[in-house]
Amino acid sequence: MQDKSNDLNKEYLSINIDIKRTLHNKELEIIAALEKKFSNKDFFFKLEDSKVNFFLKSINLQDFKEFVNHLLKKYDTESKHSKLFHDIISKIENIKSYGIKSGKRIYVTYNQERKVQNRKKKILQRGSFFYAQDNEFTKEVNVLPDKFLNKIICADSLEILKQLPNNCIDLVFTSPPYNFGLGYDTTEDGIDWEKYFEKLFDIFKECIRVVKFGGRIIVNIQPLYSDYIPSHHIISNFFIKNKLIWKAEILWEKHNYNCKYTAWGSWKSPSNPYMKYTWEYLEVFCKGEMKKEGKKENIDITGDEFKKWVVAQWSIAPERNMKKYGHPAMFPEELVRRTLKLFSYKNDIILDPFNGAGTTTLVAKKLGRNFLGIDISKKYCEIAKKRLKLPKTLEKFYSN
Ligand SMILES: C[S@@+](CC[C@H](N)C(=O)[O-])C[C@H]1O[C@@H](n2cnc3c(N)ncnc32)[C@H](O)[C@@H]1O
Known part of the structure; x- marks a missing residue:
């Protein structure tokens, strides 16, 4: 006692x-x-x-x-x-x-510096997550049909997601096309912004529908340097308007990746300095509640990893093998590894609706998660499928 x-x-x-x-x-x-x-x-x-x-x-x-x-x-x-x-x-x-x-x-006096008295009462008065209150999310849990389980599907995400039942996915991790003309295999990346967001949000609405109560949607977004469209704000606003709880923003520091050029904007003059970004964001949203239930034996993050990764600035170099896989905007595996270990449990179902060369699905498999990856490009889906064929020895190593 x-x-x-x-x-x-x-x-x-x-x-x-x-x-x-x-x-x-x-x-x-x-x-x-x-x-x-x-x-x-x-x-x-x-x-x-x-x-x-x-x-x-x-x-x-x-x-x-x-x-x-x-x-x-x-x-x-x-x-x-x-x-x-x-x-x-x-x-x-x-x-x-x-x-x-x-x-x-x-154990004692550690919270003395906190100056707020009656913190809990005040939070109740203010109404925490006020923007996410009165949501109509239900706690039902549905099974993802077998034809989608642990599959890479080549199609428009919107069409596939519409076939999924409500509340059947634990976590969505994705990086949408950025719409600045990256030259993907099949999609036109560089369309009218209004159309771009309309389509993106139709897909994200489906993501919200298929995620379980307490599930998460994590979107990697780059602060745009062309067109001055702050897509990370626009996308975050979309999720908030749709009553998701904003849980976190992780700054993915990419080691000066985008900083080599100097020919934009003004030089040594305040007339129009051009700002450079060496980072991207991971915006983390929760459906219904922040806490995600799971079995203790399905936690695979270590104490050291947890301590390091809850500091929301992750220094990870960009993927170096994009040429090899023929995709221009891949996640590095380490980014997915940290995200899945920190925000999901083993055996969870992970969805990436813009799966590209399949980094999310590959890491999900390596970490003993289930997955569904969708991409509109046949070429990228083939690569994603190939990457899933791990040698048996490696499979054992990763799922422990
Ligand atoms: C930024 S990339 C994702 C890369 C991925 N994270 C990886 O590690 O390879 C975005 C992907 O979205 C795909 N895409 C664009 N529109 C799509 C749609 N409507 N449905 C499915 N995939 C789509 C593109 O083909 C592209 O591969």
Whole structure:
């Protein structure tokens, strides 16, 4: 049982365990060794008869666990005596509210700098996600028919998506054609902007319909340097108007990829400086709610990956093999890997309605996700299918 209401209440959080017997010598030695190894400013024990009170302020849980295991081995502790320490660890692990500083979890006063009083009440008053309220999304879940499961389909996305039931996809990750004349295989990339957005939004409306409640739509968009159309704002606005919750914006830093030219705009004059962008965006939206339910055993992101990737600036070089695959605007695999591990679970169904040379579907397969990839170009679909044929050994490696 944890409570914060004893004498040391303000400075420490207490974990109280009644072992209903006196402590064994080995337990006492382990406690003494723990107190010797770690600072009593971080935590300390107070023992009263059969009660063990553990006062906790901060801890490096990994170090603590490793040292406890080492001591349990050293003292060759029987399970009835090691139970106390396992119970303490499990109680610490179950404390959900803490801050992190210099590798330690901080359990008290970590949120003191927050100046907002009654934060929850105020959020309720303001109405969080006000633009996404009164949506009519249902929580039904439908099965993606077999003919679409783990398939690459060559067609106009709009036509295929219309055949899918509502709420059958966990996550959409895609990069639409940018409409500045990239010279794709079949599509005319460089049409009237109004027509471009009309078609794009028809496809995105279908994406919203087929995504499950709690599912995500993640769109990679480049800040446009030609025509001065801020498509990342226009597209984000579209999703917000359609009642999705805007969850995040990831800045994909591409290592100065687009920065080599100097011949645009004014030179050394404020008359018309030309701004260069070395990044693109990933806009992340949620349907219905931010939290996506999933089984614990289907989480495959590691602690280190999580820590690094929640910092929303990802430095990833562009795909270097575009010539080899004959596609002018491919995702690098690393971008998809991070996105899928951070925002989806193993066995989820991932859709890319502009699948191109199939990077999303390839990485989904490698990571043990299901997928559906659609592209209008037969040539790109053939490449995407070829890329899916992984050697068996590699398949095993990636799905673990
Ligand atoms: C930016 S690329 C996507 C590249 C992909 N992310 C990859 O890693 O290869 C956009 C793709 O959209 C496809 N496309 C354009 N209009 C389409 C439509 N109506 N339906 C399906 N695909 C379409 C193009 O053929 C192009 O391959």
